[in-house]
Amino acid sequence: MSMSTTSPTKELSPDTLAQIALETYLRQGVTICAPSDLPKYLQIRAGSFVSLKTRQGELRGCIGxxxxxxxxxxxxxxxxxxxxxxxxxxxxxxxxxELENLVYSVDILSPLEVITDLTNHDTQTYGLMIEASGGRRGVLLPALPGIDTAETQLAAIQRKTGISPDTPIKMGRFSVDRYGQK
Known part of the structure; x- marks a missing residue:
């Protein structure tokens, strides 16, 4: 794949950047470079997740x-x-x-905060990452439909990753700034 640069304005939102990146990649086979005139909040180093859904609300991809x-x-x-x-x-x-039917959401993550229990863990504010010995880990973003308690959030990650509920884990939480489709 070749690399090219875009020249978006400083008003470029994270979800629009994700859309431009994906459309350029799928239509032209080119991975864009981050523009040089980024607003300060896009110049920082931080984790991020990009979620792709259909306009009907069906998840089509989420990586971060x-x-x-x-x-x-x-x-x-x-x-x-x-x-x-x-x-x-x-x-x-x-x-x-499928591009015309996609809706983009981007979460920019705060640094991971190590936690030892789920006391005061608000699933609407915090995402959760768990890691078992051997490196198997899983993540769930905050404010997801149907995930209303810390226990439900933890159980969903355990199901998704195949980590048994009785397996010792390390936990961390993070907040997000969410852009695009909520």
Whole structure:
């Protein structure tokens, strides 16, 4: 794949950046670079998640990073948008013909805060990451429909990852700034 740059304005929102990145990748086979004129909040290093849904609300992909691995969050968003469409093992890859029916949501994560229990853990405010010995881990973003208690959030991650409820785990939580479709 070749690389190219875009020249968006400083008003570029994270969800629009994800949309431009994915549409360019699927239509032209090109991965865009993060623009040089980014607003300050996109210049920081932070984890991010990109969620892709149909206009009917059906999830089509969600990929993200808890810890940043790119030079800035804009580059994380670009990478995660493409991966959400092409590498989320739960779904067949998104095709170009689906682009017009997609809705984008981007979560920019706060640094992970290690927690030892779920006391005072509000699922509307905090996402949760768990990790078992051996490195198996899972994540759930905050404010998801049907996830109203910390116990429900933990159980959903355990089901998703296959981590048994009696397996010792480490936990961390994070808040998000959410952009795009809520």
């Amino acid at each position: 990073t808890i810890h940043p691995s790119c030079e800035n969050v804009a580059a994380e968003i670009i990478r995660n948008a493409i991966k959400a469409a092409t590498e989320d093992y739960r779904f067949i890859p998104i095709e170009t013909k």
